[in-house]
Each structure stands twice: as C-alpha cells, then as structure tokens.
Amino acid sequence: QVQLVESGGGLVQAGGSLRLSCAASGSILSINAMRWYRQAPAPGNQRELVAAISSGGSTNYADSVKGRFTISRDTAKNTVYLQMNSLKPEDTAVYYCNADIYTYGSLGYYAHWGQGTQVTVSS
Secondary structure: OEEEEEEOOEEEEOOOOEEEEEEEEEOEEEEEEEEEEEEOOOOOOOOEEEEEEOOOOOEEEOOOOOOOEEEEEEHHHOEEEEEEOOOOHHHOEEEEEEEEEEEOOOOOEEEEEOOOEEEEEEO
16 A cells, blocks of 8 residues: 655745645555646646656646746655745645555556645735
C-alpha cells in the first residue's frame, strides 16, 4: 500500500508565497515522475497539470505558473515540493500530488494520488 500525504496549503494574500510538500510512504521500490495538479472550485473545472519532475530532475510547468512556481524533489525522502511565489487569486485551488510508483509485488509503475491540500489566495 502506498500513501501520498500533502501539506503546506493555506490562506495567503496575493503576492505571497507558499511551499507545498508531498511525502510518499509504503512498500515503495521506485518512484518515476512526480507531479502537482490543481483543481479550481468552479463547477466543471478540470484538474490541470501544474508542474512535473522526472526521476532525473527534468521539469516542466504550465504556462500560467512559469517563472513563479518551482518543483523539486528529495529522492531519499520520497518527497516532492512545490514552491509557489507571487501568488495570484487565480491560483486558488485544491492542489494534488501525483506520482508513478513501483511497489513491491506490482508489475510496473502505477499512478497514485494524494488527498489534496487547499490553497486560497486573497486579493
């Protein structure tokens, strides 16, 4: 069994910063890509990819967050981070961690999700 636990969300004023963390635990053999998604509160909004980092450290970002957000990971701790600077009200959403994980007894890498953490940016 694998668990992804996010932390670091909260309420912040526009222009402020937050750092999200997501720690994976359980019967983990290996973790490939790790990602952050978000889903804004409006009805019908899709979950969108915010940032991703490969096992080798390559990163990519949604255009809306480039230059403001930084994704990083600590392989030894099975943890991924999202440093969010210059936050805007439109960044308000539930942020979800996602990772491709190879567990003991499995046949390959499977995607796992965290429970989400709320980020609210006030204007």
